[in-house]
Amino acid sequence: MSGPVSVGEVGVDVVLPLRSAVLRDGGPAGLPGDDDPATVHLAARAPDGRVVGVVRLAPAPCPWQPARAPWQLRGMATDPEVRGTGAGRALLAAGLEVVATRGGDLLWCNARQTAAGFYARAGFRVATGPFDVDLIGPHVGMVTSVPGPVRGGR
Numbered sequence: 001m002s003g004p005v006s007v008g009e010v011g012v013d014v015v016l017p018l019r020s021a022v023l024r025d026g027g028p029a030g031l032p033g034d035d036d037p038a039t040v041h042l043a044a045r046a047p048d049g050r051v052v053g054v055v056r057l058a059p060a061p062c063p064w065q066p067a068r069a070p071w072q073l074r075g076m077a078t079d080p081e082v083r084g085t086g087a088g089r090a091l092l093a094a095g096l097e098v099v100a101t102r103g104g105d106l107l108w109c110n111a112r113q114t115a116a117g118f119y120a121r122a123g124f125r126v127a128t129g130p131f132d133v134d135l136i137g138p139h140v141g142m143v144t145s146v147p148g149p150v151r152g153g154r
Contacts, residue, residue, distance in 0.1 A: 005087045006026070007094040010036050010043040015054035015075065016044075022077035023136075031075055033058055046090045053078040053091045057107075059100055063095035064127040064141050067106035071099045071146070074109065092122050096146055104146050113138040 013148045020029035034041055036058060044053035053076075060072035073095060078088045099107050111119050113130060120126070120141050128141035 005044040005079045005082075005085075005090050006047060007044045007053075008041055008132050009098075010041050010054075011057075014043050014051060015041045015056065018051055018054050018079060019075045019077050019153050022079070023075065029075070031056065040095075040102075042091060042094055042098065043077075044087045044094075046130060049095065051079075052082045056094050057095050059102075060106070060108075062106055062108040063151070064142060065106060065143050069104045070106040070108060071093075071102075071104040072075075073107055076109070077117075088118060089122065091116045096144075099146050100148060106143060107146050108141065110139045111142045112136070113140060116140050116142065119144075129134050 016029050018025055023029060034056065039056060039058040042055050042057070043051045046052050055076040056074045057071055058074070058126050060070060062070040066116070076091070078091070089103070096107060108127070109119065110133065122144070124142040124144040125141050127143045130138050130140055138154065
């Protein structure tokens, strides 16, 4: 991939193919709440328009840490061909901005252990010991504080 990705809000139909390919080995990738009006789906697109990363964000209570307005990150997937190019970081940064502008103060996820380092480098901290998710594998719970929204000018 040459050039930066662009990240924007999309419908669930845009995120499902990559989510299925990367996270479910081609199987069904829909999640409960995907169609909820409060749920936000983001896609990172390569300069040629191809979807190279996706994530879902939704308000949800955090099972490990109290918060005034917690949000959950789910279904984050990056095309293996573009890993390490910044697409995942751009997607996560955009997701944090969305949560901040919608009043969220905490973002949490069940991170696959293989992805925990990525989240840690982005400022998440491990909040649980390892646990297995049926048919998917080992995970850890992770959380990060959401900075307030960026406000323009004085």
